[in-house]
Amino acid sequence: MASSLDPPNSPPNPSFAIRGTHNNKFLRSISTNEASFSGIPCTPPRLASPSLSPCLHSSQPSSPRLSFATTSKLDDLHTTYRCISSVLKKDGRILSIAASNGLVYTGSESNIVRVWKLPEFTECGQLKTKASMVVALEVSNDRVYAAYADCKIRVWRRTWEGVTKHVRLATIPRTGSYVRSYIAGKDKMMKHMGPISSLAINVSDDILYSASLDKTVKVWQISDLKCIETIQAHSEPINAIAVSDDGVLYTASDDATVRVWRRNFCNGDRPHSLTVTLPAKCSPVKTLTLTADGGVLYGGCTDGYIHYWLKGWFSGQLQYGGALQGHTHAVMCLASVANFVISGSADSTSRVWVREQDGQHMCLAVLQGHRGPIRCVVAFSGRVAEESEEGLTVCTGSLDGVLKVWRVKCSSNTGRSSTQNGCEYFELK
Known part of the structure; x- marks a missing residue:
């Protein structure tokens, strides 16, 4: 177990070789600032600066306000973390992950969705189809939704x-x-014309949202699984969506914006209307996550920044809060639990951030061990097995085909005698 208070001097070399030859674009849209998924070494991104092409919006500051706590606060905290499981299957790149009621679901390039039981993290089931490549997963109540x-x-x-x-x-x-x-010439009931990139569920309204690289979001009524609306959401591919408990929909796109949509039941066939467009420093937004109360929205971008917005007094009203800087390559996935934010990046690392009461953020840990970009992440807090202290459990899936599980603990700085438990790769038959 190791103490991880400061970022490493240099990130691991993100270049890697993918097993086999795959020529597809089902990994969210590809931009020039992301890692090359064909084995070519990544090139460091250009951090956002005023010299970049100007945005069409003026509501955001000219440069990101970096959100970090003071050194004294860092010194008061002691963070330890270790990799408790590392599993390599012959499924190819891991593309999606979801968790619910003590179970973790993982999707990859194969036609299998694997089911893992917590806390021991043993495989307890498989969901198989004729289709392959599980690009997005969502779990709600007793239902599992997998996009292929x-x-x-x-x-x-x-x-x-x-x-x-x-x-x-x-x-x-x-x-x-x-x-x-198709015969009637209507598109509302048709499938997406491009790869699906993200799923989200509005439980209260019994709605499933699917976003696609075809620049649309489709709205499905869960009760009868019919498409009730197609939202022409962005001018560029949509990479991620999120929905809050009050029904507000957030969409992130390669057009370097996050758009906020509200549902109006009086609008007939197109009840979702655009509320506001949030600029993200002219960098494509690849992933989104909301805090449990919907009070903070985080967006990960290809320039390595994580921008965040704070909820206002009214539903759908957001104010720019700042940016978290640490990753050297595109932020590909985000997760939020309690006051923690976990990010996974094409630089092959995952970072654990904590949000203080004053709104500042600290990077508590840099989780290293993957040999390829981290494509998906899920996290949950609480005790594991017979542990006496509560902590954070983080599951990361990477394009190296490895699924890792981490335990992160944060406590008062009473000592730093722990050593990191390096976890070796092992293959399950």
């Missing part, structure tokens, strides 16, 4: 009859609906 490279979403129902089982329910869109809408 064929631009369709498969749905399973989870049961708890003695042992955990998953029953396949449907495919979205249904084949019959797709054919009928």
Whole structure:
């Protein structure tokens, strides 16, 4: 177990070799500032600066306000972390991850969604289809939604009859609906015309959202799995979406903006209306996450910055808060739990940030060990097994095909005698 208070002097070499030859773009849209996914070494991004091409918005400061706590605060905290599990399967690159009710779901280039049981992190099930490449996962209540490279979403129902089982329910869109809408010349019921990049669920309204590189967001009614709206959301591919408990939808795009949408039930066929457009320093936004209360929205960009916005008095109203700087390459995934934010990057590291009551942020730990860009991350807090102290559990999936589980603990600085537990790769048959 090691003390990790300061970033390393230099990040690991992000260049790597992908097993096999794959020529696809189902990993969110590719930009020049991201890692090359064909084995070519990454080139450091240009950090945002006023010299970049001007944005069309003036509400954001000319340069990011970096949000860090003072050195004295860092000295008062002692962070320890260790890798408790590292699993390599023959599934190719890990592309998606989700967690719910003590289970973790992982999707990869194969046709298998693997199910892992916590806290021991043992594989306890598989969801198989004829389609391959699971590009996005979402879990809500007893249902699992998986988006595949064929631009369709498969749905399973989870049961708890003695042992955990998953029953396949449907495919979205249904084949019959797709054919009928095609003949009628309507696109509302048709599938996405480009790869799906992200899924989000509005539980209160019984709505499933799917975002795509075709620049649209489709709104699906969960009760009958029908598409009730297609939102022409951005002028460039959409990389991520998030929805808050009050029904506000956030979309992030390669057009370097985050857009905020509100649902108005009086608007007939197109109830979602654009509320505000948030600029992100002219850098494509690849990932989003919301705090549990919806009070802070974080957006990870290709320039390595994590911008964040604070919720105002009214629903959908946001004020720019600042930016977190630490990653040297594109931020590809984000997760939020309690007052922690976890980021995964094309620089092959994951960072754990803590948000203080005064709004400042500190980087508590830099999790190193992956040999390729970190594509997906999920986190949850609490005790694990027989641990006496609460901590943070982080699961990271990488394009190196490895799934890692980390334990991060933060306490008063009473000593620094721990040593990092380096975790070796091992392969499960």
